[in-house]
Amino acid sequence: MSKKHHHDSDNYILSPETEPFLERLFFNNRVLFLLIFLGLTVFLSYSAVNIKPDASLEKLIPLKHPYIVNMMDNRDSLSNLGNSIRISVESTDGSVFNAEYMDALRQITDELFYIPGVDRAGLKSLWTANVRWVEVTEEGFQGGPVIPPTYDGSEESLETLRQNILRSGTVGSLVANNFKSTIIQAPLFEKNPETGERLNYQEFSRELETRIRDKFENDNIKVHIVGFAKKIGDLMDGIRDIGFFALVAIAITFVLLVLYARCFKAAIVPVVCSIIAVFWQLGILNLLGFGLDPYSVLVPFLVFAIGISHGVQIINAVALESAEGRDKLGAARHAFRDLYVPGMLALMSDGIGFLTLLLIQIDVIQELAITASIGVAVIIFTNLVLLPLLMSYVGISKSGVKYYEKSSAAEPKIAKIMSYCAHPTVAPISILVGIALAGAGVYYGQDLKIGDLDKGAPELHPDSRYNLDNAFITDNYSTSADVMVIMVKTDVEQCSSYQAMDAIDRFQWVMENVEGVQGTASLVTVSKIVSTGMNEGNLKWRSLSRNQQILNSSIQRAPAGLLNPDCSLAPVILFLADHKAETLERVTLEAENFAAEYNIDGELEFLLAAGSAGIDAATNQVIEAAQDRMLAFVYAVVSILCFITFRSIRAVLCIITPLGITSVLCEALMVYKGIGVKVETLPVIALGVGIGVDYGIYIYTRLETYIRDGLGLQAAYLETLKTTGKAVAFTGVTLAIGVVTWVWSSIKFQSNMGFLLTFMFLWNMVGALWLLPALARFLIRPEQILAKERIRQQQQISDD
């Protein structure tokens, strides 16, 4: 706000009297407040340093969704299904049947045996004694370890090994279908049985890298590692890069600030204040008991960027006041007085925009809402109060003031050209282009999908090492990375009753016939295989027996994960082709229909759903339900805020329409980039709209003021551009810089968020500068505003 108009900015939130009061409060007690800020900064920085990384995965999943409730209710019974890693050792030189390969495999198995966290008894590889071949003979069963006891690496013993592998039934599970790699499977202890300590995934994952991959990989041997622990470890490692991104963002921002203000002091103060905001925000988070997870680690970037963008406005105002000849203190005071209200308003709309994210019942998004709102609240103090206070001491350098004078004295060509956006001929063209863009956005955005669209672990890039390893294993073994578990609950000791098993058997067949289900497994699968085995390997016996004794003996040695100890729960595992939304929808719909038809409370219940795909399905459902609600809510909130501020629906339309076009284009962009609506992309919309509205607010405020002064629309817009246009453009750029570095994150969702937010910040800025005046040409009646203004002034005079 320029000085001469400051008497007009009696915006409807704070009465004119409070401005001077706050100004007096802060600027008459500068030392006291600086000391308070210093104390708070020291205290909160100390707290911020102690903030803990938090990779709790529960936060990423919608804990209130019925699927997840079912999963959590039965998590103890399901735990045996879960946590293991698989290391595929590949021979790049022919098949695995050579002495060098087998020797390396033995060494890797041994090394893995000694890595803390591995359940040694459950370790499985060709070299462990629990991998055996079995054969039916006239005398019964005959078998032995697949590696012959006489193994010596000779051609002959390798041939015996090959025979044993074929007889062992491990092709597809432990041995690749093409015999070029084998798998070492290691179940992990979630808690160390001796010390009771929880497994540190990051440490474990690093041990695997140094002690297995780095040590054994060579020209002939390649190592591929997958498993939950490895994935989490890689994710945590990815978070570390964030520190580097932060430095890059700060450095670029600083350079741009120097170029913008041509004053070192004016550049350093906003940066320092914004960094203080970050420390405050992190400190408060820690005090509230939050940790830093891969999502909330991004909030400090936003806080920094938003802090800078508001700081720029203040620096701009200080330079202006200094140019008018005020001293340091006077310039800072006036800048504060002018910008306190619009700054508050913009920050509040940011914060409320973020709070709409609370609608989505996924902890990580709700935390994001809270942490980002805290961050925005903190900026009110650090950048709207502390920053002018500091400037009152530091002041702006003479060169900076000179540069400001020079640049504002010159009729900027760019501003002149851009003012034509409000021209009666250009405006309709702009609007037509805008409509065309929106139309194209809506058309292409139709294909927007819910959920993750790539193969492999959705948290990581498709070409990340983990996902390449994962692709290698799914390509070469008969296995799927996308697993949905349906929990079948019965009375105690009834999970293996013929009736329950028969029901499970039918359920499996129904599910196997659903497109996208590659296979299923359960206690019934085991029973049938064992029945075949007990009948001399005769497939004619591959059936469920009605005889309970035969049935019981057939599952005596079933893997622990397939039934719980009191036999009241038997999971059915569905192996899916992928985790695309349509696949998950088809599968859950079919399973739910089956459950609805055949569930009998307490006796036999088919409960959805656990496993990675079960979680994905639940998350998709929550997001799909929340998506439209959240969009409606965030737009409603910013619209209402704008309406309260400007008391005009036309103004609201001018400000919100460009945002809407950006949102639509963002969806089209997501389709183009193959990004689905997910946990990470949903916040982007709320953040984009919440922050994006700032531009509109700043521009419209100025535009209206100049119109009140009696200028025509284009002239008013030219003045707007000259005073605030540069700051708005600069703000868009600083915000974009704050998030663009995430694009290079090794974590896919951070990368997606960075990409989409950068797009939204830049496009919202473009929309505000280009479309807002065009819309104003049609929606705003300068005569009306002028008439209102005259009435108001008359009233004021008569009141006085």
Add this chain to the structure above:
Amino acid sequence: MAKTVKTRVFKSLLLPIVAASSFALSQPVFSFPDVLETSATKSAKAAESLLLDVQKLQGGRLVAAGERGHVLYSDDNGNSWVQADVPVIVNIISIYFVNENTGWAVGHDGIVLKSIDGGKSWSRQFDGFMANEQTLVQRQELVEKLEAELESASESELEDVEYALEEAQFAMEDAQFDIEGGSTKPFLDVWFKDENVGFVVGAYGQIIKTVDGGESWTSIADELENPDRFHLNAIKSIQPGHLVIVGEAGLIIRSKDNGLNWETLESPYDGSLFGAVSTRQLNGMLVYGLRGNVFRTSDFGDSWENVDVNTEQTLNSGKAFKDGTIMLVGNNGVVLKSYDSGRNFSATVRKDRSSLVGVTESDDGRIVLVGQDGLYLALPNAE
């Protein structure tokens, strides 16, 4: 050796009779109709899932059957298959058509189905529960008969009759247990002489006979010499009038009068035999089974010679083709071929190593295989 194994299994089944009968009462009632009361669902996956038998009918239609009540038929030599209407979802193990229209299918839970439209639709004739009732009645009659005999038995006969009675009483309790526990036994093979007379053989020595096209069935287990009630795995016609039944523990039983009289033979083998196939020479046949064991006779089983086939895979099914080639198929994709009436075989293993359970020849000379992963059409060399 296998005898001891089987006897042990059998005893362990008998022991918990009391416990099991109380179990039956506490079983929850679910909303599913029984597998014998549920019609098979039509599924595209039927052709890719477990199939256990395939036959070519007169007129060229191919019919295959397998798990979950799946029956498929093809009128274009196996290029395309249609799923038949079947009133049950139990595994069907064996099919047999006497002509292009009339055939039977047997399988788990003692199911016997009949088709009179060349396999397009099937209706139930008999099942394991009916078999259980019949067995109980039959065994009760035997016990009553022996009890009566005991009254009038002479001193020297007394011990034998007492022993027989005891055995009969055990057998009766066994039958009672099956009824109470709802336990049924699978039928493993079926053969019909014509539209009226036929036999079905199955697990635990079951053999039933019909003379009215399956309207009624009678157990003739007592007419066979199979005291240990070994599984009867297959019944085959070798040449007109000549039947052979093979089973567990090397059991070979023959009939030279279409099943009126049966005679258990001296066996060359004590492991399980899963099938028999004519060599298309007078009185010539092969029996085959566990671990690649194949035996050949030229005198309908009076004497046997061991055929070395160079595989240790279990052989499940065999077929003599029109050109005289004999093909045997088995577990893990093994295919054996003989061009000299079964004296010598060459062995190949199919690439996917999927176990094979049935084989036949289509009218265009291709081989139709069924097994673990459904249907396969192969060139005459079965590769």
